[in-house]
Amino acid sequence: MTVTIWHNPRCSKSRQALQLLRDNGVEPEIVEYLKTPPSEAEIRAVLDKLGIEPRALMRTKEKTYKELGLAGVTDNDKLVAAMAENPVLIERPVVLKGGKAALGRPPEDVLKVL
Known part of the structure; x- marks a missing residue:
């Protein structure tokens, strides 16, 4: 089964x-999500x-988060749309395998999907 990582090569945790x-x-499929953003459905x-x-x-300390005024947004659909439109807002890395996913914060958490 394929393992996929939403990866940002500039991020040390990723x-x-x-x-x-x-x-x-494991040699995962690497998706540089800033270059190939995930859809709202993904x-x-x-x-x-x-x-x-x-x-x-979401990366709530990201400049874009503040510029878009997302701190006051309570509509989850709007938050998902903001991430799809501005992938820099997505926390990384995310590792996917089958029906499982893990957020690599800390990085060791990604091993939970294996």
Whole structure:
């Protein structure tokens, strides 16, 4: 079964998670989500697999988050749309395998999907 990582090569946590996967014999499909953003449907699917609300997948300290005034938004559909339109808002890395997903914060958490 394929393992996929939503990866940002400039992020140290994302690089650490990728290396952990490789150290455990897994060569994942790498999706540089800033270049190939996930759709709203893909984000919702990941949220379901993680069992979290949209804001828990967001980088709330990101400049874009503040510029868009997302702190006061309570509509989950609007938060998902904001992530799809501005993938820099998505916390990384996210690792997917089958019906499982893990957010690599800390990086070791990605091993939960293996």
